[in-house]
Amino acid sequence: MPQFAGGGSGIAQRxxxxxxxxxxxxxxxxxxxxxxxxxxxxxxxxxxxxxxxFWIGLLLLVASTVNxxxxxxxxADGRLFASWPRLLLVAQVLIPAALYGAAIFLVGIYAASAxxxxxFMRGLxxxxxxxxxxxxxxxxxxxxxxxxxxxxVPLPKGPVEHAxxx
Amino acid sequence: MLSTCRRxxxxxxxxxxxxxxxxxxxxxxxxxxVQLYVPAGTGGGADQMARAIQGIVAKHNLMSQPIVVQNxxxxxxxxxxxxxxxxxxxxxxxxxxxxxxxxxxxxxGVPFRWTDITPVKMLALxxxxxxxxxxSPWQSVADFVAAAKGQKLRMGGTGSRQEDHIxxxxxxxxxxxxxxxxxYKGGGEVAVQLVxxxxxxxxxxxxxxxxxxxxxxxxxxxxxxxxxxxYPDAIVDGKAWSDIPTCKSQGLDVEYLMLRGxxxxxxxxxxxxxxxxxxxxxxxxxxxxxxxMAQGAFNQTALDGPEFRAWLEREEERHRKLMxxxxxxxx
Amino acid sequence: xxxxxxxxxxxxxxxxxxxxxxxxxxxxxxxxxxxLPGLGGANGVAILLPLTFTLEPVSAIILLSCIYWGxxxxxxxxxxxxxxxxxxxSVATTFDGYPMAQQGRAAEALxxxxxxxxxxxxxxxxxVTFVSPxxxxxxxxxxxxxxxxxxxxxxxxxxxxxxxSPFKTMASMMLGFLLAGVGLDTVTxxxxxxxxxxxLMRGFHFLVVVIGLFGISEILQSIEEGLAFRGREGxxxxxxxxxxxxxxxxxxxxxxxxxxxxxxxxITPAGATPASFMSYGVARRLSHHGxxxxxxxxxxxxxxxxxxxxxxxxxxxxxxxxxxxxxPTAAVLLGGLIMWGLQPGPMLFVEQKDFVxxxxxxxxxxxxxxxxxxxxxxxxFAAILRIPFPIIxxxxxxxxxxxxxxxxxxxxxxxLMLIFGVLGYMMKKLDxxxxxxxxxxxxxxxxxQSFRQALLLSEGSFSIFFSNALVSSIMxxxxxxxxxxxxxxxxxGERARASA
Numbered sequence: 001m002p003q004f005a006g007g008g009s010g011i012a013q014r015x016x017x018x019x020x021x022x023x024x025x026x027x028x029x030x031x032x033x034x035x036x037x038x039x040x041x042x043x044x045x046x047x048x049x050x051x052x053x054f055w056i057g058l059l060l061l062v063a064s065t066v067n068x069x070x071x072x073x074x075x076a077d078g079r080l081f082a083s084w085p086r087l088l089l090v091a092q093v094l095i096p097a098a099l100y101g102a103a104i105f106l107v108g109i110y111a112a113s114a115x116x117x118x119x120f121m122r123g124l125x126x127x128x129x130x131x132x133x134x135x136x137x138x139x140x141x142x143x144x145x146x147x148x149x150x151x152x153v154p155l156p157k158g159p160v161e162h163a164x165x166x
Numbered sequence: 167m168l169s170t171c172r173r174x175x176x177x178x179x180x181x182x183x184x185x186x187x188x189x190x191x192x193x194x195x196x197x198x199x200v201q202l203y204v205p206a207g208t209g210g211g212a213d214q215m216a217r218a219i220q221g222i223v224a225k226h227n228l229m230s231q232p233i234v235v236q237n238x239x240x241x242x243x244x245x246x247x248x249x250x251x252x253x254x255x256x257x258x259x260x261x262x263x264x265x266x267x268x269x270x271x272x273x274x275g276v277p278f279r280w281t282d283i284t285p286v287k288m289l290a291l292x293x294x295x296x297x298x299x300x301x302s303p304w305q306s307v308a309d310f311v312a313a314a315k316g317q318k319l320r321m322g323g324t325g326s327r328q329e330d331h332i333x334x335x336x337x338x339x340x341x342x343x344x345x346x347x348x349x350y351k352g353g354g355e356v357a358v359q360l361v362x363x364x365x366x367x368x369x370x371x372x373x374x375x376x377x378x379x380x381x382x383x384x385x386x387x388x389x390x391x392x393x394x395x396x397y398p399d400a401i402v403d404g405k406a407w408s409d410i411p412t413c414k415s416q417g418l419d420v421e422y423l424m425l426r427g428x429x430x431x432x433x434x435x436x437x438x439x440x441x442x443x444x445x446x447x448x449x450x451x452x453x454x455x456x457x458x459m460a461q462g463a464f465n466q467t468a469l470d471g472p473e474f475r476a477w478l479e480r481e482e483e484r485h486r487k488l489m490x491x492x493x494x495x496x497x
Numbered sequence: 498x499x500x501x502x503x504x505x506x507x508x509x510x511x512x513x514x515x516x517x518x519x520x521x522x523x524x525x526x527x528x529x530x531x532x533l534p535g536l537g538g539a540n541g542v543a544i545l546l547p548l549t550f551t552l553e554p555v556s557a558i559i560l561l562s563c564i565y566w567g568x569x570x571x572x573x574x575x576x577x578x579x580x581x582x583x584x585x586x587s588v589a590t591t592f593d594g595y596p597m598a599q600q601g602r603a604a605e606a607l608x609x610x611x612x613x614x615x616x617x618x619x620x621x622x623x624x625v626t627f628v629s630p631x632x633x634x635x636x637x638x639x640x641x642x643x644x645x646x647x648x649x650x651x652x653x654x655x656x657x658x659x660x661x662s663p664f665k666t667m668a669s670m671m672l673g674f675l676l677a678g679v680g681l682d683t684v685t686x687x688x689x690x691x692x693x694x695x696x697l698m699r700g701f702h703f704l705v706v707v708i709g710l711f712g713i714s715e716i717l718q719s720i721e722e723g724l725a726f727r728g729r730e731g732x733x734x735x736x737x738x739x740x741x742x743x744x745x746x747x748x749x750x751x752x753x754x755x756x757x758x759x760x761x762x763x764i765t766p767a768g769a770t771p772a773s774f775m776s777y778g779v780a781r782r783l784s785h786h787g788x789x790x791x792x793x794x795x796x797x798x799x800x801x802x803x804x805x806x807x808x809x810x811x812x813x814x815x816x817x818x819x820x821x822x823x824x825p826t827a828a829v830l831l832g833g834l835i836m837w838g839l840q841p842g843p844m845l846f847v848e849q850k851d852f853v854x855x856x857x858x859x860x861x862x863x864x865x866x867x868x869x870x871x872x873x874x875x876x877x878f879a880a881i882l883r884i885p886f887p888i889i890x891x892x893x894x895x896x897x898x899x900x901x902x903x904x905x906x907x908x909x910x911x912x913l914m915l916i917f918g919v920l921g922y923m924m925k926k927l928d929x930x931x932x933x934x935x936x937x938x939x940x941x942x943x944x945x946q947s948f949r950q951a952l953l954l955s956e957g958s959f960s961i962f963f964s965n966a967l968v969s970s971i972m973x974x975x976x977x978x979x980x981x982x983x984x985x986x987x988x989x990g991e992r993a994r995a996s997a
Contacts, residue, residue: 013927020923024668031675034690045346046952049685052945053678060671066664081926082721090721094919097713097894101912109898117891124720125887139892143899151536151544152234154201155899156908166198208543208825214832217543221550221836235543236906240699241688242681245907248695274681274688276695320954326686348641348953349684351946354820354831361819364640364954373835377820377842454550457838494686 010083017071024064031057092124108158114140194437196231196258203236203250203261205243205270210352211292211371213237215426216262218458219449228448233260242266242325244276251282255433260286260442265329265424268485273327275496280482284430285474286439287446291423291465294333294369294390295410299360300383307387307416310367314343321345322356322365327494329424330356332485333369333390335492336420360384371424372407373462388413390422395463407463423465425481427474443470500627507854510555511862519552519560520859524867527567528874532574534583534708534900539825541568546833554837555855561833562813562856563863565826566618569806570871573610574878577798578603579893581712583900585703585939586769586805589777591711592932593790593797600793603879604737605744608872612745613752613799615868617807620756621763622860625814629846632764636815639765641950642961646971647762648944651771653979654778655936665929673937676701677945684949696909703939705910706917708897710931713918716890718925738872741795748796751780755800759807766815769808770939776804782981810860817845817853 035054042051082090096119103112114136121132147153148166157166204216213235220233238246243266250261261283271278296310304310313319323330326349334347348365350356353374360368360375361383368375369390378384380402389395389410397407413420428446430439449455450468459466469477489495510516530541542561549557572583577594590610597606624632639647679690680700691697745752755776762772780800781790790797809826816827820842834841839849846853881889901914924931955961963969 016923017927020927020929021668024672027672027675030692031678031690034692038687038689043957045957046949049682049687049689053675053689056671056674056678060668060675063664063668063671067662067668070664086721086723089723090717090922093717093720093890097915097918100894100898101915104898104908104911109895109902113895113898116894117888120887120891124890125885127887135888139895143895147899147903151530152199152232153536153544153903154199154234154236154906155902208539208829208832210832213543214835217546217832218836221547224547225550235547237543238699238906240680240905240907241691241695242686245695245698273686318956326682326684328686331686346953346956348950349686350950351683352828354828358637358819359640362637362640374820377840377844380840381843383843458836461835461838461840 010080010087012076013079013081014071014074014076016081017074018068021064021068021071025061025068028057028061028064032061096120096123104156106158108161109156110140110144111158111160113143194257194435194441196229196441198258199232199234200229200258200260201234201236203238203246203259205238205246205261205263205266207239208237211373212262212264212426215289215458218454219262219446222449222452222454223445225454226448226452228445231258241274241276242270242328244270244274244278247271247278247283248276250429250431251278253431256431257434257438259431261429263425263427263429264292265485267425267427267429268482269328269332269489269494272486272489273494273496280429280478282432284432284434284439285470285478286428286430286442287470288425288427288468288474288477289446289450290426290459291467292371292426293395293463293465294329294422294424295372295375296337296387296390296413297357297360297368297370297375297379297384298366298387299363300385301363302366302385304387305385307411307413307418310387311341311418314338314341314345318344318346319366320364321347322359322368323347323349324351324353324356325349327489327492329422330369332488332492332494333420333422335494336422336488337369337418339491340418340420357384371462372464376401376461376463386410388416388418390420391465392421395465397460397463399460426464503850503854504626504858506851507856507858508862510851510855511559511858516556516559516855516859517862519556520563520863520866521870523560523563524567524570524863524870527564527569527867528571528574528871529567530564531568531571531583533896534575534581534704536900536903539829540903542826542833543829546829546836549833550836554834554839555852557833557837558830558852558856559859559863561830562859563867565809565830566860566863566867568826569618569809570611570614570867573614573802574607577606577610578878578881579712580715581708581893581897583704586773586801586809588707588770588932588935588939589773589801589805590798592777592801593792593794595715596791596793597795597798598882602793603882604875605741605795606798607875607878608738608741609745609795609798610802611868611871611875612742613755613802614806615864616752617756617759617803617805618810618860618864621760621807621810622857622864624760624764624811625860626857629814629818632814635764636766636819638967639767641947641954642964643765643968643971644767644947645944645951646962646968646975647765647767647771648940648947650971650975650978651767651775651778651940652936652944653975654775654782655932656778656979661928661930665927666933669924669929669931670933670937673934674941676706676934677938677941683946684953696907699905699907701913701938702904702910703935704904705901705914706938707935708901709914709917710921710924710935712893712897713914714921714925716893717918717922719886720890735873735876738875744795745799748799751796751800752803755780755803756807759804759809760811762804763808763811764814766812767808768812769805772808773801773805774936774940777801778978782978813860817841817856818843 031053035050038050039048040050040054041048100112100116117136118132121127147155202216204213206212216235220235223229223233267280298304321334334345338344353370356368357370357375357378359365361378390413395407400406530536572587573590575581575583576587576590577598580591580595582588582591594606682689758776759772777800780796781787812827816831831841898911901910951961962972
């Protein structure tokens, strides 16, 4: 995996190391607080509900603090986590995926999935609509028959499906 | 269909039109698949009953639409309860309940009461039996009580601050002693722990322990009901469910039954509720259902309407009292 | 040899045309739902359970158990092709299976996985057939302390996996434990780490986390590297099957050892998940190429698959004889038995001979039929990788979303899956190992639970973990495995000095 590729500017490896370590330290903090709330002691018949939460939180705090300090101690050596052009590529997948997740709550999984396939094929793959529409339709129809009709597993649905009586 | 009626009866009087409306209202029918929520994971008692209902309805063609079972077991059922509470007026949603209907809100403090949803029908009540290992010297409740007073017996049960745990505390109070309660995830596991003698006693449901009873591994001492169970067919050595005495008759004044009932969201029409009551009555009349009841030695009390509500009212109060005494209420 | 007579009788039942047809249908259906994460195993069987109401019990169990075998086979497909394990016991298969697929060896990895599954299951069925009365009682000896010991053993045989920063490994594992702890605490009935949110009450289901960490992050990484799914030109002829068999023959010791680990874990009944991790860990420890594990060693596919399926199959033994399910799927099958009017437990072998031996015979036939079906389909599965990236990425995303949803019927889990996808992408790029996180997440809950149950039983005394020969020997074995890397390093050091 080329670590230095791109050459130009981007997000530094060090920045991301610091970010992730801080995030884990924050999670550890939450766990420790929750452990204290539930009781982190050792009752006569074994640990209380928050015992493991507390100590595991503490271990995570130690580990992520070390990771954080190591990242901070490392000089800014220009190593990149990923260059901007590459991050742009990732964003092309990630942003539609996030929108997809949000759309499921509004229009249901079927419509959202069709839109996602269309976007991926048209936007990323450069397929024509005449190629993309049948694929999207086939996927949605297969999923609908498989889950909704045969296996009787209801998936999230939106106004379109409700109008059709499902 | 309704519009055709009206077109045909265009010349009819108002009275007749009103009559047609009433008739069509009584015949409420589901227009899409009916979801049945299980407030527990796959494989447990509530799940089995839900899937049995689904299978019976499909096999006997009792409804034009299929029943779809969905497990929502998060937070000891809290997730399912809160979701049904939110879906006011949804006529295509049912919920099968167990004692967690009362215990989960009381123990965890989630904002839910049974009055937030519509009770449809009580299907049956699940019995609890006091079991010991058949190699133990305790032949009767009296032996057991004597032993429990002398030492701290280990009681295995399903979950914490739930039905098994509540019975254990009540039992301890009735005897005047304490048990070491060890919670497990499922009733089947608990029964095996008793056979393997990792615990001294359990309060398993009949269906969870019957097989080990048949194999001569465990011994029932008494049932936590007001009357013996009405199943006279011999299970092992000529002993039947009906031969197990009630705990009360043996001097242990503890009674506990677990609700197996069906609920709906609030705000659904009376005719909808009536449709499902009717449907469940048909389910209860099938041979498959009777087989299931006999297998699990269920108490077949089935209530609906005001009697069911009154029962729920009483039971909730009782749970609150029992759980307050045991210190199980959410702080 | 009364078993042989009974078994022959079983075969006459299983070979009835209806039952044979149901068997094939079950396998195909099973592979299908096994490929869809979230529907595999327990969920899939539960969904199809009511359909069996109209069938004879023996036909019903044949259909359902064949769905189960099919789903077991199917689970390996997504693990190898897309790094998405559909079941907890397929996680270890991704470690080497996915790299193999990336190197263009998808057909080889799939063949190895299917064949190992078959052998593992076959050894387990032999065990079920001939020694079931002997081993049935073994599970009874497993109380909480013994369970904890087995979990400890699973961790011990797996730890020391990564060669990266020990603090990153530790952070990863602790994060896994924390995630496992969210939700309802079985022992006290309290809600933990939910911070008042209804969505967090159901906890972090392993599948939701793993689909995100492994599957979604892989899509992100692929697009970033502009490579799409690598190794697309997998050789896809049936000769690959024969070649792989030849190679597997050389690893027969691993196959046998893994099958034994699996059977033991299935009977105890600790289940397939710890079995797969344990078997992978042991294979890596004992291999001369231990350092190359995780980069596409075929042993890394053989070991976990054999063990998982040996365990999954022998888990049916405690279910039938004792009424305790060794896996979530077995729990659903157990419910099925009750619905068909059969009472699982010690009397089943006595009272329902036709049923039990029909089932056992169908295990033999079902696995043979299953292997034949999936092996002939290997080229097709491998060819999936030749579909252009934009199409396959979109479909994988949709299938993952459906999978994440169906686990708990919760749309919020789809959001979680995407969040874990980003987290997995960051962790991979920053060299945090993911395996410890998943191991801790999958086993953490049960480990804590059995630890606390044991201490409740002993009223707080640690002596319970050494209270009898069984639990002591497992604990000691675990301690030895835990300290093994130290010994190995010392020995390796000496050897290096000697050769210098």
